[in-house]
Amino acid sequence: MFFIEHGSRRVHIAGVTRHVTAAWATQCARNLLMSRDDARTASIRYLIRGNAGYFTEGFDAVFTAVGARVMPILAGVPRMNAIAERWVGSCTS
Template identity: 45%
Template sequence: MARENSTWGHRRIQGELARLGYPIAPSTVWQILHSARIDPAPQRSGPTWRHFLNAQAHGILAADFLHLDTIALKRLYALVFIEHDTRRLHLAGVTAHPAAQWTVQRARNLAMALGCRMDSLRFLFRDRDTKYTRSFDAVFHADDVEILLSPPQAR
């Protein structure tokens, strides 16, 4: 039944068997499907998780600050961008005192460096740091890149 009806899960198959007069527990149907190496219903009929992620990764850019502790016990901050499809890391700049204006200028520099490749980007993932202002977002909105924020207090 599972091979003939790729959208049916173990509960649907159990229900159909019960309707035909074969009382069987859903967990037993699941065990039978699992031992026959038949994946759960949604995974049988669509793309794999790997294909899904690869399809979405092409248009994703992420931004974040990294902190670097020097041998002189000073802390420096590096603004980095990563393209998810190529895993290419762009070091936008390093400073001891990052400010909103500095961050906006680094975003402009990245947009100019990427040039026509900015057209292929659809999403920018970033956290809710106060250094990412509306001006920072506007740099990416100008190239039709949607800003996606990480959940509050995500670690």
């Protein structure tokens, strides 16, 4: 699990597991926000995320609680998450 700050392209590795669950993903989101100061947390306006089953309402609620708008990737719009896809590609090649 990773998060990328769009403006700076800073990558935050939130955790690694072979068995992703909704509870684990939600805790990774909480850990990310706890590691940031209030000003950086308040600057989160959007979260673009995949459509995997472990991104539940609980995961989204972590970000909506700090005022972010959660935007799942739309089907048929491959460029919506291009920065994250490029980062993953650079890690696996």
